[in-house]
Amino acid sequence: MTELEPVVYVVDDDASVRTSLTRLLRSAGLRAEPFGSAAEFLDREAMLGSARESACIILDVRMPGLDGLQLQARLADDDESLPIVFLTGHGDIPMAVETMRQGAVDFLTKPVDDERLLKAVRLGLERDRASRARREQIAGLRKRLETLTARELQVLRCVIAGALNKQIAACLGIAEKTVKIHRARVMEKMRATSVAELVHLSGLAGVSPIATAKRACPPPAAARRE
């Protein structure tokens, strides 16, 4: 996947504000794309889908039609939501708190100092880049997980629950040696160099360890009897 030049979407109903912000971003070496309303922006979003560059939004609150807050709520439904920097002419504290709680990068009031705005925008872009990277990593891990056999997945879940090879073997009713082989396969397929890393990657990929493993393993008394 080629890394595209990051873009800042400017959503404001006031044309002169829009123009000036676009210029300011351009002067700071950022690509900016202006939108006169939330609806206009949503149309563009739908067209781009997920195949897009890293981006963030500078969003006005009070606008005709869909306002800034409503747009934020709309975007939050999406997993891949863009970071939002609010820029408003008449913000109040409850509004600021609410937007931040909903995950906004910053809540700024007009007129805004360039440093402050650019800092927020860069933070937003950074956040978007990071979340994109994480999403990609998770997607990669999921692919690796898919290469595991059912038995290997069982072993993995036991390993990350902290179980010893002996315990695993007892639990799954297979030889300890077989467990060792499965375990090496898992480490290889997951490209993990240590158990600690394996635990970390499994956490990222959303593999749940303990609950299923406990139920799968019989109590120690039963093992002794065998």
Place this chain on the structure above:
Amino acid sequence: MSILTIAWSMCGAASFMLSLLHLLLWSKDREARVYLLSAVMTFGAGASALAELALMSSESIDAYRAWIRWENLFVFLILVPMVWFVRIRLPGARRGLALLITAMWSVAIVANWWSPSSIVYSEINALKQMPTLWGEQFTIALGTPNPWVHLANLATVLIVFYVVDAAIRTWRNGDARKAILVGGGVAVFIVLGGVHAPLVDSGVLEMPYMVSFAFLAIVLALSYELVSEAVLASHYARAIQVAETRWRTLLTNVELAVIGIDPQGKVSYANPFLQRLTGYSSDELLGRPITTLLPEADHAEARHRLELAARCTPRAHSRWDLICARGERRSLAWSSVRLSHDDGRYAGLLSIGEDVTPRLRAERDLERTRRELERVGRANVLGELVSALAHELNQPLAAILSNAQAAQRFIAAGEPDLAELRAILNDIVEDDKRAGQVIHRLRLMLRKDQPERERLSVAETLAEVIGLVQPELDSQGVSAQVELDPNLPPILADRVEVHQVLMNLLVNSVRALAEAPAGPRQIWISGVRTADQARISVEDTGPGVPEEALPRLFEPFFTTRPGGLGIGLALCRRIVEAHGGTIWAENTENGARLTFTLPQAPRGDGHD
């Protein structure tokens, strides 16, 4: 003792008594000339009685001649005053006739003295002794008649005509009693005396002259009239006294200031309330120029008013402040009447004043409260608009800052694109102007001074207001349409107040639309010309006004909106009515319509 002597003397004495009595009455009341006339008249009757007695007992032609001259003079003294007496007592009497009779009799009296043997005879030939019925002797003259006597006789006939005519006219005017008593009495006895005397003169009747008796009867009739009037007068006097007491009680106890001002502008009367109010005693007030009670600033005006009052009816109601003894000021609302003498001469003013100081104070407080409330109302509307205005102001400011900082960055980066910088500077200038306009409008709105009427264009004023509420309209998705009559005249109104009215109505409509179910959100603003006013309507497609709320919509503190103060529309009504217009609300098919009228600016006032 001679019966003739007794009878004529008694007649004479009675007449003299009456004469004295009337003279006395006249001396008490010089204005009543009718008493003087009747005094002369009765004196004439008395003197005539004595002259007749002298004639009857004359023993020589010379004596007879002398006495008959006097007798004629006394008859003159009876008749001429009687004519004028009648003129005073009977309003119907003709002045011309009275003058004619007076002139004729005056000529006759001159002739009486110029003729050799009085006006009756040109020559007395002999005296003749005649017996009365009871055998007493008396003298009459035998002579040739003087032609001048016809003048006197004609005058006497005229008197009868004059009196009867006056009586009839007076009767027609509704005063029958006076007409009969004065007119009838005078006429009957003049006929008796006036017919009898010439008959004796001409020797047809051989009897003593009895003119004085006839006139005594007339005088008695007239005196009866006068006396009954005097009795009435005393009745009136008593009634007046009762009324006077009543008035005095009223003036003393009433809680109103009563002041009399004489033609010189000095206090001639001050009732106890006025004394209590001012703290001056009656003695201190009486004779004092009224201006000394008034504030310095009112002196010129007061003097002017007093001068005017001498010539014409004063203004019925006026307000003057009084300076009290301790220096404080009281405001009184005065009602004044001009007093005049019987002949219409100015006699001063009588003024009744109500102390309105507490009421004025209350009104001032009320006015202040109302202004305050109005300001609160205005602030309320403002408060709701301030966020919109702040937004509007923030936009250009934000754009300016970002543009300027972008330019700084372009320059800092070196080799800036000049076209880019030019565009930036143009935008900055435009946005700065935009911000300036917002500030200007805001200042117009916040101005808190006395109402100032000026010539306003409805279209411009409307545009200013719509400019102010545009953000509000936009944010609510409301479209506003303006339809103005091209002939709509300029209005005469206070700019800020008209702004407030329009803004209130627009904001109300926007709020009504916010409650409306989905559908077109529209406001129509229309302006049409009526006879002498401009009529402006704001109509919306909102839910309308509940029917039961319509009549109370403009009352202060009445609101149909939860959280509303109920000040906006009350303020609108106050403003519109202060301009001489009206405001009303009605429901239409689609929503509500609020309409108000404002006066047209007079033609040629200012430049157009």
